[in-house]
Amino acid sequence: MKKVLPFICASSWPLAEKWKQALQDIMPEEQIFLFDELDPKYYDNCEVAIVANPDPQDLKKLPNLKWVHSVWAGVERLIEDSKKHKSLQIVRLVDSQLSKTMSEAVLAWTLYLHRDMPKYAKQQTQEIWLPHEYTPPEEKTVSLLGLGELGTAAAIKLVDNGFNVCGWSRTSKKIPRLECYTGEDGLKEMLTRTDIAISMLPLTHETKGFIDKNFFFTLKKNASFINFSRGAIVDDSALREALDNDYLNHAILDVFHEEPLSASSWHWHHEKVTVLPHISAPTNRKTASAIVAENIEKYRKNGTIPQSVDLIKGY
C-alpha cells in the first residue's frame, strides 16, 4: 500500500501543484497530498512531511510528525515555528545544483561591480564618455561571510576567476586557495582588506542585524556589498548611512527585511543600490525533488533521518 506523504506549503502558493506533481512523479510508491487535500483520518499516519514555508498550524495537526524535509536551504522561519513543536527535526535542502546556481549569481554580480557597470550605466544616462582605470581581479579581494554549502562553492568559483578570496565562518576552516578567518579579530582583519563583501550567512539569533555600522566602516573605503542570504542580517539604516556618506560604493541586494519590497522603500531609488527580487539561487524543482525522494526512501527503508539543523545554533 502507498504511504501518505503530505507536501505542506501556503495554500495560495502558485507553484504548489507543480511541486506536488514533481514529487509524485519521482516517488510513485508514495501518495503525495497537498495539506488541504489530506483527509484528517490520515493525520496520525504522518511521520514525515515535505515543506515549503508551511503554516505552523498545519504541522501541529500531525501528532506523530518526527521530521520535515524543507525544499529550501534557509529554514529560519521553520526553526522559529518549530519552537512550539519541540521534538520535530528539520532537514534543509542541500543540493549541489543550488550551490552552482548561487556561485553563478555571486560571480555575475561580482563581475558587475568589478567591471564598474553601475558607474557606466549612470554615465550613459548623462551621455558621459569617460573610461575608468582597469584593475585586474588579482588585485581585488572578495570576502564571503559564511563558508557553508553555498559560501564555499561561491568562493571557489571566484578564485577560479582570478580574484583574491577570503572567507569568514563561525568555526575555523582550511580550504585550499582561500584565506579563512574566524572570530571578531579575524573579521576585522578580513574586512579592512575587502573590496567586495558578500553575505552568505544564515539568519540566526547571532546574525540578525550583525552587518551594522561597525561592519561597513571597518570595510576598506569604497568597498561594495552584496547580500544574497537574508535581509534581516543587515542593519538597513547603517547601510544607508554608509552609502550616503560615500563610504560604501554600491550595494546589491537580493533579500530584504520585508519581501516583496514595499513601494515606499528607499532602496528602489537609491542610485547606489541594485535591487533584485530574491532570485540569486532559486531551488531547482527537479534536482531538489530527487534529493528529497532519496532521503524519504532511506527513511522508509531503515528509519534513517538525514542530518537535521541544529536548533540551538539556528542553522
Ligand code: NAP
Ligand atoms: P550553511 O551550509 O548552513 O552555511 C552557513 C555558514 O555560515 C557556515 O559557514 C557557518 O559557519 C556560517 N555561520 C553561521 N553563523 C555564523 C556566525 N554567527 N558567525 C560566523 N559564521 C557563521 O548554509 P548555506 O547552505 O551555505 O546557505 C546560507 C544561506 O543562504 C541560507 O541560510 C539562506 O538564508 C541563504 N539562501 C539564499 C538564497 C537566495 O536565493 N537568496 C537561496 C538559498 C539560500 P560554520 O561553517 O563554522 O558552521
